[in-house]
Amino acid sequence: MPDDDRAAGGRPLRVALPMLTLVRGGMGGSETYARELTRGLADRPGIAATTTVAAAAAGFSQGVPERVAHRIRGGASAVQRVATQLQAGLLSPSLRRGLRSADVVHYPLSVPSPPPPRGVPFVQTLLDVQHHDLRDLFGRGEVAYRALTYDRPARRAAAVITISEFSKQRIVHHLGVPAERVHVAHLGVDTEQFVARRGDREDFVLYPARGWPHKNHARLLEAMEIVRREAPGLRLVLTGGGLDGLGPLPEWVDNRGLVSREELVGLYQRAACLVFPSRYEGFGLPPLEAMAAGCPVAAADAGSLPEICGDAAALFDPDDAAAMAAAVLTARALGDRGVDRGLEQCRKFTWAACVDVHERVYGAVAGVRRG
Numbered sequence: 256m257p258d259d260d261r262a263a264g265g266r267p268l269r270v271a272l273p274m275l276t277l278v279r280g281g282m283g284g285s286e287t288y289a290r291e292l293t294r295g296l297a298d299r300p301g302i303a304a305t306t307t308v309a310a311a312a313a314g315f316s317q318g319v320p321e322r323v324a325h326r327i328r329g330g331a332s333a334v335q336r337v338a339t340q341l342q343a344g345l346l347s348p349s350l351r352r353g354l355r356s357a358d359v360v361h362y363p364l365s366v367p368s369p370p371p372p373r374g375v376p377f378v379q380t381l382l383d384v385q386h387h388d389l390r391d392l393f394g395r396g397e398v399a400y401r402a403l404t405y406d407r408p409a410r411r412a413a414a415v416i417t418i419s420e421f422s423k424q425r426i427v428h429h430l431g432v433p434a435e436r437v438h439v440a441h442l443g444v445d446t447e448q449f450v451a452r453r454g455d456r457e458d459f460v461l462y463p464a465r466g467w468p469h470k471n472h473a474r475l476l477e478a479m480e481i482v483r484r485e486a487p488g489l490r491l492v493l494t495g496g497g498l499d500g501l502g503p504l505p506e507w508v509d510n511r512g513l514v515s516r517e518e519l520v521g522l523y524q525r526a527a528c529l530v531f532p533s534r535y536e537g538f539g540l541p542p543l544e545a546m547a548a549g550c551p552v553a554a555a556d557a558g559s560l561p562e563i564c565g566d567a568a569a570l571f572d573p574d575d576a577a578a579m580a581a582a583v584l585t586a587r588a589l590g591d592r593g594v595d596r597g598l599e600q601c602r603k604f605t606w607a608a609c610v611d612v613h614e615r616v617y618g619a620v621a622g623v624r625r626g
Contacts, residue, residue, distance in 0.1 A: 383537030546597030
């Protein structure tokens, strides 16, 4: 069938995207995914997508009609998340009425709030199941919250979309969702925004990540102490939210906190290399963004990172500071020799291909054959 075939009756397939838990500027890769998904769906003639967001996220949706639930404020803290769920529960009848005309309801941010109307199939995105694989990093309240809002809906969903083969394997293993109902849509990188820069690079190593325990900042600091014995002038630049919780940092660490996308691109383009020591990633966008900007990469051999980085990064055991240090020195020495390899790798991951998977899943769930 032609790519622009419509759903039954000659109309586009109507897809509702409730995103009441969205917190602008505070969700990292999941926020990037949601933004690029709405932007990509806006360009698909066979899809008529609409979003629903809390008041604090108004104006987020890119190119698709957006409904704002003004009585739901939203927020990132545990209290605010619970409040969002309570408010959504109280407003559920009116919110669900807005979903009744949809052929498919898709929850890009995992939490099915409000619940789908009876008889309308729903799709859930699960980026990972870290709360099962790294349970010691989560309090009992957070595990209980995710069991209710991630795990239970995934078992009932018509389809689950995830972002790597690694995450798919873990979802099937932990949640018992049949493999045929779990679909991999690799994230993408915008190679027009992250433009490769060649030539001399500045004497700093970059790590863009929130200050969460699995991001492994403490072991990175140990590794950088080793690196600086060979390269004493080399500095470490950290970006991301929650970094104040790391405590006092050495004088050779520059804590930038949250930075704009433009500033981040500039850091990628100038850094001697990116180091990405995370112990667990459902995908891991920063290594691909760095490659697109011409920045050599040293990354952990954990989670999805080997799948995403291929042979374009120097991989290391994230629990071995000496191995991490050696990988940083290897990546730093690559210079322009690593640029072409990185560009070849990152071009395998496009947002158009990511949206293609979503369009196929929507069509299958709605009973519409496509492509």
